[in-house]
Each structure stands twice: as C-alpha cells, then as structure tokens.
Amino acid sequence: xxxxxxxxxxxxxxxxxxxxxxxxxxxxxxxxxxxxxxxxxxxxxxxxxxxxxxxxxxxxxxxxxxxxxxxxxxxxxxxxxxxxxxxxxxxxxxxxxxxxxxxxxxxxxxxxxxxxxxxxxxxxxxxxxxxxxxxxxxxxxxxxxxxxxxxxxxxxxxxxxxxxxxxxxxxxxxxxxxxxxxxxxxxxxxxxxxxxxxxxxxxxxxxxxxxxxxxxxxxxxxxxxxxxxxxxxxxxxxxxxxxxxxxxxxxxxxxxxxxxxxxxxxxxxxxxxxxxxxxxxxxxxxxxxxxxxxxxxxxxxxxxxxxxxxxxxxxxxxxxxxxxxxxxxxxxxxxxxxxxxxxxxxxxxxxxxxxxxxxxxxxxxxxxxxxxxxxxxxxxxxxxxxxxxxxxxxxxxxxxxxxxxxxxxxxxxxxxxxxxxxxxxxxxxxxxxxxxxxxxxxxxxxxxxxxxxxxxxxxxxxxxxxxxxxxxxxxxxx
Numbered sequence: 317x318x319x320x321x322x323x324x325x326x327x328x329x330x331x332x333x334x335x336x337x338x339x340x341x342x343x344x345x346x347x348x349x350x351x352x353x354x355x356x357x358x359x360x361x362x363x364x365x366x367x368x369x370x371x372x373x374x375x376x377x378x379x380x381x382x383x384x385x386x387x388x389x390x391x392x393x394x395x396x397x398x399x400x401x402x403x404x405x406x407x408x409x410x411x412x413x414x415x416x417x418x419x420x421x422x423x424x425x426x427x428x429x430x431x432x433x434x435x436x437x438x439x440x441x442x443x444x445x446x447x448x449x450x451x452x453x454x455x456x457x458x459x460x461x462x463x464x465x466x467x468x469x470x471x472x473x474x475x476x477x478x479x480x481x482x483x484x485x486x487x488x489x490x491x492x493x494x495x496x497x498x499x500x501x502x503x504x505x506x507x508x509x510x511x512x513x514x515x516x517x518x519x520x521x522x523x524x525x526x527x528x529x530x531x532x533x534x535x536x537x538x539x540x541x542x543x544x545x546x547x548x549x550x551x552x553x554x555x556x557x558x559x560x561x562x563x564x565x566x567x568x569x570x571x572x573x574x575x576x577x578x579x580x581x582x583x584x585x586x587x588x589x590x591x592x593x594x595x596x597x598x599x600x601x602x603x604x605x606x607x608x609x610x611x612x613x614x615x616x617x618x619x620x621x622x623x624x625x626x627x628x629x630x631x632x633x634x635x636x637x638x639x640x641x642x643x644x645x646x647x648x649x650x651x652x653x654x655x656x657x658x659x660x661x662x663x664x665x666x667x668x669x670x671x672x673x674x675x676x677x678x679x680x681x682x683x684x685x686x687x688x689x690x691x692x693x694x695x696x697x698x699x700x701x702x703x704x705x706x707x708x709x710x711x712x713x714x715x716x717x718x719x720x721x722x723x724x725x726x727x728x729x730x731x732x733x734x735x736x737x738x739x740x741x742x743x744x745x746x747x748x749x750x751x752x753x754x755x756x757x758x759x760x761x762x763x764x765x766x767x768x769x770x771x772x773x774x775x776x777x778x779x780x781x782x783x784x785x786x787x788x789x790x791x792x793x794x
Contacts, residue, residue, distance in 0.1 A: 328440055329353040331372040333363040333389070334402065335381050339425075343376065343387030343432075350433050360384040365657035372397060373440050374420075375658070376432075379403040379410075387417050393658035398439045402427065423649050458667025464500060465648050470633035474501070482508035483630045487580065489625045490603040492632030493782045495682030498603035499563060501632055505601055506559040514558030517551050521568040529572050530588050534578075540589025552585055560598040565625070566606030566617065577621045600625065605782070635677040635684060642672050645681060648699070649688040662692060664701050672701050678746065678782045746781040753783060 329416060330352050334340040337358060344354045352707075355370055357363040360381050377389060377399050389398055398420040402412065411422045420439045464475065481488055482505050490498045499518065506516045519533070531541075535550030552560060562568075568576070579585050580600055584593040604627050609626075611617040635642070646664055654661035668691075677683055691705040698705075749763070758763040764774035 327351065327353050328373045329355070329364055329370060330436070331363065331370070331375045332356040333360070333375065333381065334378045336378075343427075346429050347433070347436070352436075358382075360389050364659055367393065371656065373443070374398045374400065374436055376400050376402060376436070379405075379414075387414060389416050389420055390414065392660060396655045396658050398443050400435055400439060403406065431657075460786060463648075464497070464504060465644050466638060467644075468638040468640045470638045471641060474630070474632065477630050478504050479508060481630070481760075483510070484628075485510075485599055486627040487600045487623075487625050488602070488628050488630060489608070490601065490630045490632060492603075492605065493634050493680055494605045494779055495680035495782065496632040496634055497681050498605075498632055499561065501630060502559070502561045502563075502601045502603060506561075506599075509559070509599065510658070511558050511599055515555050516559045516561065517555035518561040518563055519551055520563050521566075521572070522564045529575065533575070534585050535587045537587050537589035540587070546587070547587075547643060550585075552579070552589065552598055553594070555598045557597050560600055562600065562602040562603060565602040566604040566608055566611065570618070573618045573621050577618060577624060580621070580624045633682045639673045642684065643669050645684055646672060646688050649685050650692060653689055653692045661698070662695060662699055662701050665703070667703050668701050668706060671706055679780065680782065745777070747782070749777060749783055751783055753778075 327783065328351075330347055332340060332347070332354060334356070335358050336341060339707070340356050340358060344356050347354045353693050355366050355372065357366050359741050363375075363377075375393060375397060377393075379386065379401055380403070390401065393399060394417060399418065400421045401414045401419045402423055402425060404425045405438050414422050418442075421435050423435065461792070464471065478501065488502075488505055490501050492498050492501075502518075505515060506512060530536075531548070531550070533550050533552055535548050535553060536544050538544060560575070579596050583596050585596050586593050606617075608617050608622050610620040612622045643664065646669070647661075651661040672684070672687075679686075687707055690707060691701045694705040695701050752763045752766050756766070760774055760778070763778075767774055767777075
C-alpha cells in the first residue's frame, strides 16, 4: 500500500464500521500503517457512540450491520462527512441508491487494500478542496448571505434595514450587545451588496495592537522596518472591491482611530515604506457593543470618525427582546450539532422551551448556542431535551437583581447587594461587576483594582456578562 502523506494539515481520522471482527482488525491495522488515525466499531450503536466522541474525516461503513440493515446509517451521516460504503453483495441498483443517498464511493468485498486507500485518499482530498474553495470564494455567503434565524418583529425590521443599506455603498455602523450576531449582520450587508462576489475581510479591533496596526492594515514595502524582508499587502488590499469589517471598533485606540479616519475621508492609503498612495476601494462596515456617541461626547472616541461611520446605523436587538425566536434558534443549533456528530438532531420539550424563553440571556445568541450544545451533551442518547438537561433548570428565571440604593460610595463601607430568591454565582458576579462599574463611573482599571485582577481579566469578565465600561485605562477623579 502507498503510505505517502495525503494533502492535509492534520493527521486524517477514519471510522471503520464493520461487523466482521477479523476484517475490522485488518482494515484498522492497514489504515493505521497508511498514516491515518483509526477508530472502529462492530455495529451501528458503537458507531453512533464513536461519532459523538470524534469527528472523523471519513467513515468506512458496511451496508449490513447486526443492528442496522441497508442505508439507514448512510442517510444519517452522509450530510456531515464523506462515507465510503462496503458490501459483500454488489449490484448496480444498490450502488446507484447509495450514491443518490450521499455515499462518496461504493466498494465490494473482498476489498483490495490498495484500491481502498486510493479511494479514501481521493475522497478526503476532494472534500478538503471543496471546503477550501467554498471558504476562499465565499460562494455561499456571497450568494445567499448568512442564515439569520427568526421571524419576530425586531428581526423583520433588521432584515428590512439590511436590504435598504446593502444596495448602497455608504459606511454602516452596527450596534448591539455582545453575542447578538453583529458580524452576521455585516456579512448579510456584504452578501446583498454589489460587492458580494469580492472578499469580506474582518478585523478584530480588540486584538489589533497600535504598533502593528499600519503594517497589518496598510501592508509594507521591503525594508520598511527591521525584519521586513519582502513586500506584504495589507488587509485593505485583501478586501479590494469588497467589504472591510471593523469588529468592536469601540476598543480601538486613538492612534488607530486617526488612521482609519484618514482612509475613510480620502479613500486612499500608503504602505509602510512606500512613497505613493494606493486607492482604498473598500466598503467600511463597523460594529461595536459600546455607545460610541456617548463615548465621543465624553472625549473617548473621535467624534469625526463616529459621524463618518454612522452614515447608516443598524441596531441589533438583544435576544431578550425577541424571545419568540428562541425555539427556532435552539432547534437550528441542535440540528447543527447533530449533523456534526453524525446523529439525528434532538428536539426540545415544551417545558424546556418555556424555560429558555423565561431567561434573560445577558450573553444573547452566543450564550443560547453554548447552553444548547451543553444540553445536547447532557442528554446523551435521549431524543428530547428536558429541563433537567439545561443549566438554568435548577432555579426559575428571575428578574434582574437590584442593587440596594444605600450602596456605599467609599471603599471602606460595605456594598449591600440585594437579590430575590437564591441567586446563582453567575448572577452574583454580574451584579457585583455592575455595582463596581457604577461606583467607579465605568473606569475599567479601577474595577480591575477593586477585583484584584488584571485589566485584561476585568475586560473579559465584563465582556462575558455584556457589561460596558466607559473609559479605557485613565482613572477618573473621585
């Protein structure tokens, strides 16, 4: 057998599902020698369990298993990953049916091992190339846009705003709490615009260091600085004729803001070390979970940049304002999880849906997705997710706890936090963070000092609870 490595960035994994123990062991041994990670199962029940533990690049599946005859298993998993069928009774009609149901190939026993490896190698490579092609071209997002689930009034209004602005070329500012799906909205604006066939390039302003900003965004010429041994195009050039998405722009420093403003105003930029300007033929879409207008009024964000970006503002509604969309969102996450595991999707009981709809969702859709994925795991083999599988099942949904109006304003006096019922640790943490933000007028550094953690850790805590600090690092006066 040919054991040369296949074109992949990781060691490919296979699941061999074969009830003949001797043939099973032979296939596993030979495929491991060929450079694959191999997991095996002797029946469909074992295969389902294995699919929940691993995500194989390909499944080698016997047609007739002790607990499953025919193409039932193939129908369950073919949409999620390539499947090569094995059978002792080959026939044209059976082969055609298998291919129609999504099989990548169909082999008759006794299997020629060299042929089998060739089929596996070719199938995995074709699947990888197709995935890369779809990712690089953005064909699905460009032609159809991201899937935005929900038919509530806020979602209908959101779609209307996207449709109105997409056909223009003006800058767009997307505002919304963390986890609401601001990047999906940006992708939808791009996908419905005349620029849909070009690149959509996201930039995370939270992680963009000011000293590297120009090189990353504008690119550089050879010799522009120590270590610049060749010309490097920047992200603006990567997004040429497409859309440049500035995520969490409220976190960008003042130097970054000034450079962005010049690009937007002039439509031109210059690589580091270059002498000539280049045209910035990109559409700017920015997103933030901050109130940029308030920050501009307080002097923490450039007002001229805000007005340049806010030609058209889209407010993304938080999940608590569209709870009627929760069942559809939850079921879509369940279906996606089931597909990735190669199993049938689970459903939610009416009581579980009511539980989800009664929760406030401070982390919005992102938090809902995490809860559903956890519930999928907790439910194990149960086809229906019940309240006991949800992390919120131990306590009823409660109104947002209030902080006693007599909370002390000096650091030596106690902070009296009042909660209805028995709050969870998460609720206590969020309430205390909110109290510290109020006490220190939104100054993140002072909140971090009060907590005894680094400012970065404080930022992560505030981000997790969708709370907003009003200042960066400079302390406010007492």
